[in-house]
Each structure stands twice: as structure tokens, then as C-alpha cells.
Amino acid sequence: QVQLVESGGGLVQAGGSLRLSCAASGRTFGTYAMAWFRQAPGKDREFVAAINWSGGVTNYADSVKGRFTISRDNAKNTMYLQMYNLKPEDTAVYYCAADVVAGSPESSYEYDYWGQGTRVTVSS
DSSP states (O other): OOOEEEEOOEEEETTOOEEEEEEEOSTTGGGSEEEEEEEOTTSOOEEEEEEOTTSSOEEEOTTTTTTEEEEEEGGGTEEEEEEOSOOGGGOEEEEEEEESSOOOTTOGGGOSEEOOOEEEEEEO
16 A cells, blocks of 8 residues: 655746655655646646656656756655746646556556645735
């Protein structure tokens, strides 16, 4: 069993930055692929970014490429999402997810464990 806890959300003005963290329990964190998804009010959950077990391979949604950076520290059982140049359309609840058997990184159905989410609000 893996427990994921997100933190770092908040209210920020457009153009600002935030760093989200996802702390994971368990000694096998370093074997999981991980990802960030987000869900805006009234919309479906959407893929944001993914990272493989070692951190050597990353994927991004087109909407965040060049602005967001996903990373992980396996020694700390923690994944991060550094967000720069935030836009009002980035407003959403952000969820981290863990994939025990790595597959399609952009599909939410792939992921086995989810955190409770952290809210990001970007004001214009």
C-alpha cells in the first residue's frame, strides 16, 4: 500500500510560481512511475506531467511544457512539480499518482494510488 500526500498549493497571481510536493509512504517509492494530474471545476481530470522511476524520463502536457518541471528525490520519497509563469487556466486541484507497473504515463487509468489533492488558484 502506498499513501500519497500533496502539499504546496495556494493562491498566486498570474505570472507567479509555486512548487508542489508529493510525499509518499513505503520503501518502494523508487520503483514507481509517478505523475501529476489536475482537475479544474466542472472539467475532467487531465494529465499534467509524469516521471519514470529513476527520474530520467519525463512527459508533459502541451499546455504546461516550458513552464512546469517534474522531478523526484527517491531518497526522500518525494516528487515535485515546479510551476512557473502560472496562468488563470492552471487553476485546479492537483493530484499526484503512483503507477506500480509503468504503462501509458498520460492515462489516469494507469495509476494505482492517488493523493487527496492540493488546490492551486491563479488570479488574473
